Amino acid sequence: MIFGLLFGSTIVSSVSATLISSQIRAGERAQRTHNLEVYLKQNRVGTMLSYQVRKVATAGMRRPDVLLEKDVEAVNFLPNSMKEELRYAVFQANLQKHKFFTAVAAIDSVSARVLCCDSLNYHLMQ
Incomplete structure (x- = not known):
């Protein structure tokens, strides 16, 4: 009851x-x-x-508001490696539209992920 x-x-x-x-x-x-x-x-x-x-x-x-990473506080509790994986998964579709990232990913997918994450880290620190 x-x-x-x-x-x-x-x-x-x-x-x-x-x-x-x-x-x-x-x-x-x-x-x-x-x-x-x-x-x-x-x-x-x-x-x-x-x-x-x-x-x-x-x-x-x-249009519904799109949440950004900075709007989701729970992401701050993830380890850096998982944050990088998440960022790459989120931005991978957009990255595949650019020939440069497509070429880098074709040569070495790990390098593409590192490049993506480093670029995002640089951008987020600005």
Whole structure:
């Protein structure tokens, strides 16, 4: 019986947190849209350009936010070797689009991974 009450209250809490989160995001999206409208009107942007800007901005706001490594605190608890493996797995698809990285990976996959990780470490330290 206690387990049922605990389980039920956990589900209710989870659902209400999800609803509140979605309401907050909707409010933020509405505020961004309003700010864009005000900006376009204040600067007397033409009708066609205003329409295009609103359309593109609205489409961008509908896309889910992409989490970056720095947003995921749990990654900091991984050993460096595992972090490097994770980074290579995350960026491997993008790296394969570049001829240089494709050539390096064809010659030596370990060197490609090291190059990727060193480049990312350098970039993240900036």
